[in-house]
Amino acid sequence: MKYEPSNLEVLLTKLAFKFYEKAVYKEYADRLPITGHESVLDFGSGMGTVAYYVSKRLIQGNLVCLDISSKWLEACRKNLRRCGHVSFMHGDIYSLPLKDESFDLIYCHFVLHDVADSELVKIIPVMAGLLKPKGTLAIREPLRDTGKIKVIQNFIEQNGFEKKDSRVTDVPHMNTTLESVYIKS
Numbered sequence: 543m544k545y546e547p548s549n550l551e552v553l554l555t556k557l558a559f560k561f562y563e564k565a566v567y568k569e570y571a572d573r574l575p576i577t578g579h580e581s582v583l584d585f586g587s588g589m590g591t592v593a594y595y596v597s598k599r600l601i602q603g604n605l606v607c608l609d610i611s612s613k614w615l616e617a618c619r620k621n622l623r624r625c626g627h628v629s630f631m632h633g634d635i636y637s638l639p640l641k642d643e644s645f646d647l648i649y650c651h652f653v654l655h656d657v658a659d660s661e662l663v664k665i666i667p668v669m670a671g672l673l674k675p676k677g678t679l680a681i682r683e684p685l686r687d688t689g690k691i692k693v694i695q696n697f698i699e700q701n702g703f704e705k706k707d708s709r710v711t712d713v714p715h716m717n718t719t720l721e722s723v724y725i726k727s
């Protein structure tokens with residue numbers, strides 16, 4: 543579903559990121575399996591809340607921030623303007639010029655729960671194709687809608703991923719979340 547935020551929503555997200563949510567995103571970025579040389583895709587980067595910290599961990603690798611919303615991607619460009627190793631892509635993952643088996647890691651932070659099942663069924667196989675063999679798919683989603691979480695898990699597992707790790711975390715202002723890490727088998 544294409545969705546553009548209001549200017550107020552962008553402003554409030556920027557303020558929240560600046561003043562009290564940084565630690566939330568940094569902690570998640572620090573837990574991602576990154577050594578510094580990976581090719582990484584942030585699917586649904588928003589204003590780059592997680593990407594900001596991921597880019598700092600990449601010594602030589604590269605990070606692509608992808609979002610379907612031009613407004614969020616513009617905010618992301620601004621937020622990450624001083625960060626290296628980053629590029630930005632606007633649009634649908636399945637119609638962008640991304641190379642198969644080119645990413646070591648794809649992460650989705652608070653994105654998939656909002657994506658319609660009819661889209662997920664197309665998006666997750668594309669993610670599988672974009673990952674290198676043994677590549678990692680990491681997700682963090684709110685746990686409040688357990689039905690949707692199950693749908694997401696099923697789609698992922700039906701597309702050749704094996705679950706490596708899963709944990710429930712309590713996140714300030716986001717309530718309980720599920721973090722899972724899958725390996726492309």
Ligand SMILES: C[S@@+](CC[C@H](N)C(=O)[O-])C[C@H]1O[C@@H](n2cnc3c(N)ncnc32)[C@H](O)[C@@H]1O
Pocket residue numbers: 543545585586587588589590591592608609610611614633634635650651652653656657661
């Ligand atoms: C709740 S925000 C999360 C943003 C960011 N990951 C974070 O945690 O701060 C969800 C983001 O996913 C993006 N999004 C939703 N559906 C998408 C799709 N099909 N392809 C790419 N981005 C999408 C939205 O535009 C929005 O920026």
